[in-house]
Amino acid sequence: MPEIRVGVYICHCGSNIADKVKVAEVCDFAATLPGVAVARDYQYMCADPGQELIRRDIQERGVNRVVVASCSPRMHEPTFRKVLESVGLNGYYFEMANIREHVSWVTEDPVAATRKAKALVAGAVGRVELHEPLEERYTVMNKTTLVVGGGIAGIEAALKIAASGNSVWLVEKEPSIGGNMAKLDKTFPTLDCSACILTPKMVSVAQSENIKLLTYAEVVKVDGCVGNFQVTIKKKARSVDLAKCTGCGICTSKCVVKVPSEFDGGLAMRKAIYTPFPQAVPNKPAIDREHCRQFVVGKCGVCQKLCPAGAVDYDQVDEDVTETFGAIIVATGYQQMDPSVGPQWGYGRHENVLTALQFERLVNASGPTGGKVKMKNGETPKAIAILHCVGSRDVNYHESCSRFCCMYGLKLAHLAKEKMGGEVYNFYIDLRCFGKGYEEFYNRVLDEGVHFIRGKGAEVITDRDGRLAVRVEDTLLGRWREVPVDMAVLSAAAEPRADAERVAQVLGIQRSRDGFFLEAHPKLEPLKTATDGVFIAGCCQGPKDIPDSVAQGAGAAAEALSLVTAGKVKISPVIAGVNEERCSGCKVCVPLCPYTAIAYDEEKKICRVNEAVCKGCGTCVASCPSGALSVKHFTNQQIFRQIEEVAAV
Amino acid sequence: MSGAEFEPRIIGFLCNWCSYAGADLAGVSRLKYPANIRIIRVMCSGRVEPAFVLKAFAEGADGVLISGCHPGDCHYLEGNHKAAARARMMERLLAQFGVEPQRFRLAWASANEGEKFAGIVKEMVEAIRPLGPFRRPFARMDDLARLETEARKDAEPAAGGETGA
Numbered sequence: 001m002p003e004i005r006v007g008v009y010i011c012h013c014g015s016n017i018a019d020k021v022k023v024a025e026v027c028d029f030a031a032t033l034p035g036v037a038v039a040r041d042y043q044y045m046c047a048d049p050g051q052e053l054i055r056r057d058i059q060e061r062g063v064n065r066v067v068v069a070s071c072s073p074r075m076h077e078p079t080f081r082k083v084l085e086s087v088g089l090n091g092y093y094f095e096m097a098n099i100r101e102h103v104s105w106v107t108e109d110p111v112a113a114t115r116k117a118k119a120l121v122a123g124a125v126g127r128v129e130l131h132e133p134l135e136e137r138y139t140v141m142n143k144t145t146l147v148v149g150g151g152i153a154g155i156e157a158a159l160k161i162a163a164s165g166n167s168v169w170l171v172e173k174e175p176s177i178g179g180n181m182a183k184l185d186k187t188f189p190t191l192d193c194s195a196c197i198l199t200p201k202m203v204s205v206a207q208s209e210n211i212k213l214l215t216y217a218e219v220v221k222v223d224g225c226v227g228n229f230q231v232t233i234k235k236k237a238r239s240v241d242l243a244k245c246t247g248c249g250i251c252t253s254k255c256v257v258k259v260p261s262e263f264d265g266g267l268a269m270r271k272a273i274y275t276p277f278p279q280a281v282p283n284k285p286a287i288d289r290e291h292c293r294q295f296v297v298g299k300c301g302v303c304q305k306l307c308p309a310g311a312v313d314y315d316q317v318d319e320d321v322t323e324t325f326g327a328i329i330v331a332t333g334y335q336q337m338d339p340s341v342g343p344q345w346g347y348g349r350h351e352n353v354l355t356a357l358q359f360e361r362l363v364n365a366s367g368p369t370g371g372k373v374k375m376k377n378g379e380t381p382k383a384i385a386i387l388h389c390v391g392s393r394d395v396n397y398h399e400s401c402s403r404f405c406c407m408y409g410l411k412l413a414h415l416a417k418e419k420m421g422g423e424v425y426n427f428y429i430d431l432r433c434f435g436k437g438y439e440e441f442y443n444r445v446l447d448e449g450v451h452f453i454r455g456k457g458a459e460v461i462t463d464r465d466g467r468l469a470v471r472v473e474d475t476l477l478g479r480w481r482e483v484p485v486d487m488a489v490l491s492a493a494a495e496p497r498a499d500a501e502r503v504a505q506v507l508g509i510q511r512s513r514d515g516f517f518l519e520a521h522p523k524l525e526p527l528k529t530a531t532d533g534v535f536i537a538g539c540c541q542g543p544k545d546i547p548d549s550v551a552q553g554a555g556a557a558a559e560a561l562s563l564v565t566a567g568k569v570k571i572s573p574v575i576a577g578v579n580e581e582r583c584s585g586c587k588v589c590v591p592l593c594p595y596t597a598i599a600y601d602e603e604k605k606i607c608r609v610n611e612a613v614c615k616g617c618g619t620c621v622a623s624c625p626s627g628a629l630s631v632k633h634f635t636n637q638q639i640f641r642q643i644e645e646v647a648a649v
Numbered sequence: 650m651s652g653a654e655f656e657p658r659i660i661g662f663l664c665n666w667c668s669y670a671g672a673d674l675a676g677v678s679r680l681k682y683p684a685n686i687r688i689i690r691v692m693c694s695g696r697v698e699p700a701f702v703l704k705a706f707a708e709g710a711d712g713v714l715i716s717g718c719h720p721g722d723c724h725y726l727e728g729n730h731k732a733a734a735r736a737r738m739m740e741r742l743l744a745q746f747g748v749e750p751q752r753f754r755l756a757w758a759s760a761n762e763g764e765k766f767a768g769i770v771k772e773m774v775e776a777i778r779p780l781g782p783f784r785r786p787f788a789r790m791d792d793l794a795r796l797e798t799e800a801r802k803d804a805e806p807a808a809g810g811e812t813g814a
Contacts, residue, residue: 594728618695
């Protein structure tokens with residue numbers, strides 16, 4: 001075995017590290033550590049000249065182990081491994097000491113910071129001497145991608161993948177794809193009809209040969225890893241055979257049960273056998289078993305008798321489908337906060353207080369009133385209030401901004417003005433018109449005579465005649481006002497879906513503090529997650545308007561395709577193995593493995609690790625009473641040495 | 650040493666996916682916390698063997714932290730549950746060794762809980778500081794022998810009392 005010659009490189013990271021950590025002192029200290037042949041400090045180790053320093057020392061000075069003390073290994077470990085590999089040294093003869101995120105950025109005192117940096121460098125040097133060369137493993141990439149969620153982001157992702165000639169499954173929980181966008185009337189700032197631009201895409205999904213569409217279905221289990229996710233999808237019993245149904249609609253028209261329509265925000269009724277909206281894809285009904293008389297009282301059977309195609313099937317049961325996918329795109333969207341959580345807004349207490357999505361249905365030509373703005377009593381309101389930031393930018397509900405409400409508030413103000421004349425008031429904190437053409441749209445709405453009152457609508461009250469009024473502190477006038485109106489529209493916060501926690505756990509996604517799904521890096525990896533091969537797009541990551549959701553859907557498709565088209569995918573060589581001499585065959589490890597990667601060999605009376613299934617968590621290793629199990633790159637010897645060294649400084 | 654405040658040395662075993670990333674976020678957010686912790690990265694909190702904890706104390710650590718993903722969020726499904734089970738065992742074991750409970754902690758910190766992570770470190774440092782340096786009771790054979798005798802003395806009358814009742 002050749003002599004171990006460690007090269008240590010302390011990065012200044014401009015002033016990010018060097019302002020707090022005395023870099024030269026750490027460098028001098030490193031030079032005194034056993035095994036260290038070269039110790040240097042440099043402005044930016046990740047930049048080309050920094051990388052070149054390492055390369056030259058490996059080639060000219062016989063360095064055969066490398067320690068870089070700089071930022072988090074979660075950032076640049078792959079960068080430096082490649083540097084080693086570029087000059088023929090195994091990439092795993094490398095260790096990083098995180099002296100930026102874990103030292104310079106979190107420590108006040110330069111002396112304490114310098115000492116901590118020395119300890120971490122000592123740990124890395126001690127450990128790297130014990131590193132073993134590891135070979136990257138590759139697995140064959142399954143060519144099919146799974147898209148979860150059939151709103152605009154998921155639709156866009158599926159269409160883009162299909163257009164590339166690759167196959168994709170689109171799974172939607174509801175009986176139709178379309179998501180929240182399908183409920184909207186017009187879209188800001190161009191006032192395109194939402195359905196007119198969305199439905200052609202929905203139809204393309206149904207027509208594409210490369211897209212397998214599963215509606216009324218949910219992902220319930222995900223096993224495996226990038227390249228080979230084994231996904232179990234529960235197809236809920238629709239009670240209608242999609243292969244037989246022609247979508248004629250006789251069943252729906254004859255059904256006697258009426259239920260408030262979720263799609264219309266409860267402003268209209270639907271039947272128990274229903275398609276959520278006229279342009280639904282697939283345009284075939286589902287039976288809502290919670291309300292259907294056949295299921296609730298056990299007799300009715302009208303739809304089955306009248307169906308000319310014989311498609312109604314009360315005996316259908318939930319069915320699990322299991323399929324293997326290479327990559328997964330999650331686009332499960334958002335939900336609008338239920339404003340009845342805040343009684344001050346009067347939602348659910350006063351008639352004619354609506355959420356913005358309900359008002360969208362009201363101004364929609366295919367909505368419950370045929371696009372006429374009407375109050376409960378059928379009259380046209382003379383004055384409408386639009387309350388911004390209902391539950392957003394409010395530490396009592398959601399601290400964050402919901403981002404698109406300012407703009408749809410303006411849009412709804414424009415539509416209300418156009419449809420009913422009268423007075424329209426916007427109650428706002430700030431108007432955030434951030435996108436292309438948005439400020440211009442604001443100016444247009446101003447010119448149309450919409451009133452803007454700077455102050456958060458504090459309370460919606462009623463006078464004796466039942467007329468509504470909005471109480472507000474007008475911060476421009478500096479006094480409290482009560483503005484009488486006939487109808488109040490609440491721009492309720494966009495929040496994570498009620499099932500976001502379950503979806504996150506099934507798919508192995510982390511969530512940020514606001515409950516939305518967490519991206520791998522807030523700036524540079526907005527679509528990736530901590531799990532390789534799982535991507536996020538659209539509002540499940542945080543509130544977004546339509547163009548941003550579409551862009552993310554397309555971006556996530558590109559992420560998935562870059563994996564799929566590569567044909568194979570690199571997987572970590574950090575996996576567990578058994579020393580057969582030492583294994584006593586006690587089987588303690590077998591049930592501990594979450595991936596059932598460990599099996600007992602009856603013949604040899606020992607346990608074996610299936611390398612293709614092992615993910616390298618090391619839980620089995622920690623439990624092995626005979627020390628027969630070990631996990632590569634995190635061996636006991638390596639960690640013991642690291643403990644010794646960091647504790648000694 | 651007299652006059653200067655005692656600065657405990659804490660070794661933290663952090664899982665790669667949640668807590669290490671949470672500690673990174675504390676850095677990115679420039680949250681200041683005491684420099685007393687030395688972080689060792691493991692892929693999963695389930696990897697942390699009881700021997701790592703004992704080794705850390707034996708090498709002079711004044712406190713040991715294990716931190717991983719919240720239950721239900723483990724990158725490896727349930728490694729953190731195993732860590733929790735082992736931590737309960739460790740707490741009892743360390744108590745028998747005479748190690749103060751403040752010196753050992755298992756805490757969940759997710760990738761977005763930079764603030765929580767910084768808080769955990771602060772709390773640990775403050776809890777350990779009044780205890781003074783760790784004495785390594787189990788590293789000395791004479792101590793062990795003494796503890797054993799004491800334990801036997803403690804156990805005998807109690808056991809007798811119970812069987813008699």
